[in-house]
Amino acid sequence: xxxxxxxxxxxxxxxxxxxxxxxxxxxxxxxxxxxxxxxxxxxxxxxxxxxxxxxxxxxxxxxxxxxxxxxxxxxxxxxxxxxxxxxxxxxxxxxxxxxxxxxxxxxxxxxxxxxxxxxxxxxxxxxxxxxxxxxxxxxxx
Numbered sequence: 659x660x661x662x663x664x665x666x667x668x669x670x671x672x673x674x675x676x677x678x679x680x681x682x683x684x685x686x687x688x689x690x691x692x693x694x695x696x697x698x699x700x701x702x703x704x705x706x707x708x709x710x711x712x713x714x715x716x717x718x719x720x721x722x723x724x725x726x727x728x729x730x731x732x733x734x735x736x737x738x739x740x741x742x743x744x745x746x747x748x749x750x751x752x753x754x755x756x757x758x759x760x761x762x763x764x765x766x767x768x769x770x771x772x773x774x775x776x777x778x779x780x781x782x783x784x785x786x787x788x789x790x791x792x793x794x795x796x797x798x799x
Contacts, residue, residue: 662692664682665686668683669683672706680704681715684700685700701722713739714739717736720735720739733764741768741775743772743775
């Protein structure tokens with residue numbers, strides 16, 4: 659496990675626009691996995707990726723806010739990621755609703771958005787192939 663080399667490569671990839679690399683950098687710095695723990699630096703990387711639409715980074719920002727007791731900020735992050743179909747965020751909002759930290763309206767908004775996103779992700783071609791008993795194979799032509 660060559661963490662310094664991985665950080666070097668992720669940093670280069672992040673500078674070239676890789677959101678997954680930003681996420682990975684956030685993870686190693688936030689958790690201190692193979693490097694000295696630097697939570698603010700990890701959060702910075704997640705914020706950079708989240709601003710560009712990286713959903714797992716947005717979810718992790720919600721988790722950070724939740725564990726810091728900033729429940730409304732956590733809900734805001736998780737609503738955003740639930741609305742693009744990230745189930746973990748929806749489950750977190752549901753748990754917060756049960757705990758009394760999220761409102762029924764917030765949970766309903768996330769649930770509606772999640773449902774809409776999942777519906778949009780469905781492939782009508784895949785559904786039709788399944789209905790006909792076959793499978794859709796992308797041959798590249």
